[in-house]
Amino acid sequence: MGKKRRREVERPTIPKNKYSENPPDFALLASLYPSFEPFVFYSRDGRPRIHWTDFNATRELTRVLLLHDHGINWWIPDGQLCPTVPNRSNYIHWIEDLLSSDIISQTCNNGDNVRGFDIGTGANCIYPILGASLLGWSFIGSDVTDIALEWAEKNVTNNPHISELIEIRKVESCPTSGVESDNGESACGESNLDLNGVEEQAVPSSSSPFDLSIDANNIYHGPPVLHGVVRDGEKFDFCMCNPPFFETMEEAGLNPKTSCGGTPKEMVCPGGEKAFISRIIEDSVALKQTFKYNPSLTHLLPSLFS
Numbered sequence: 001m002g003k004k005r006r007r008e009v010e011r012p013t014i015p016k017n018k019y020s021e022n023p024p025d026f027a028l029l030a031s032l033y034p035s036f037e038p039f040v041f042y043s044r045d046g047r048p049r050i051h052w053t054d055f056n057a058t059r060e061l062t063r064v065l066l067l068h069d070h071g072i073n074w075w076i077p078d079g080q081l082c083p084t085v086p087n088r089s090n091y092i093h094w095i096e097d098l099l100s101s102d103i104i105s106q107t108c109n110n111g112d113n114v115r116g117f118d119i120g121t122g123a124n125c126i127y128p129i130l131g132a133s134l135l136g137w138s139f140i141g142s143d144v145t146d147i148a149l150e151w152a153e154k155n156v157t158n159n160p161h162i163s164e165l166i167e168i169r170k171v172e173s174c175p176t177s178g179v180e181s182d183n184g185e186s187a188c189g190e191s192n193l194d195l196n197g198v199e200e201q202a203v204p205s206s207s208s209p210f211d212l213s214i215d216a217n218n219i220y221h222g223p224p225v226l227h228g229v230v231r232d233g234e235k236f237d238f239c240m241c242n243p244p245f246f247e248t249m250e251e252a253g254l255n256p257k258t259s260c261g262g263t264p265k266e267m268v269c270p271g272g273e274k275a276f277i278s279r280i281i282e283d284s285v286a287l288k289q290t291f292k293y294n295p296s297l298t299h300l301l302p303s304l305f306s
């Protein structure tokens, strides 16, 4: 598959997404934003392009797109995971469609204000920013790393027009008020992961209530995900997640065709996304009425239920 074809495949598919029919116009953005201009070059067919392997180029594209299309002031430090705005917008519109469909029962009524929980919001805080900016949704964005929490907070406070809608919440490795799950485990009791993705001492956990086929190596042993992070009585229309995908950084193999950053702390958890999403499912069952809907990004949906 050639380069041109690959980028076409990546084009967002949800019609509400403004980029589905009108992908970002690099020439226009370069003419309007001098900081973006040096990253744009013209291929033989005369099309404006950027080098997707240049982190500075992809970060600057995200910065100017958020500014141009959303009036958002945004930045992330070198190497942090850099989101593509068109694709991340797709996820938000997909949830919008699901919430307004018959698939979701209208049981959790927060009035007009849709409230979401973004697990692992990252330094980029992209989903709360897009959800608040595009649709006026309010969000809790959680994360575990200091750098993510610091920059997510900056990306919120630098945008007073949406800052009231977004709260950034630190996930404590072991909250002092750890609640017990239905199976009697502390919400953090089994956590033995140092945040470099190194499992210090694997302690087998009990199996999932869904009887997911997860062997001992695929059980999530990290910090709390929902249970122990969501507070008593809180209600959300949905929770969402772009999980740490990979079991190791080698597996991540960072696509040589793009450079969107991503540190081990952002990308890796023992058991990979299967283990992480399984924990989200377990926590959601334990928290019962807290969430109306729990969509998560995954490319492993069949294996989750195999």
Ligand SMILES: C[S@@+](CC[C@H](N)C(=O)[O-])C[C@H]1O[C@@H](n2cnc3c(N)ncnc32)[C@H](O)[C@@H]1O
Pocket: 081, 082, 083, 119, 120, 121, 122, 123, 124, 125, 126, 127, 142, 143, 144, 145, 148, 171, 222, 223, 224, 225, 242, 243, 244, 245, 265, 266, 267
């Ligand atoms: C793949 S990144 C996603 C970042 C951002 N949401 C995005 O889509 O670009 C995964 C994030 O999950 C965070 N994370 C890992 N374990 C977590 C946990 N138990 N609770 C909350 N966040 C966690 C990581 O620090 C990282 O920022």
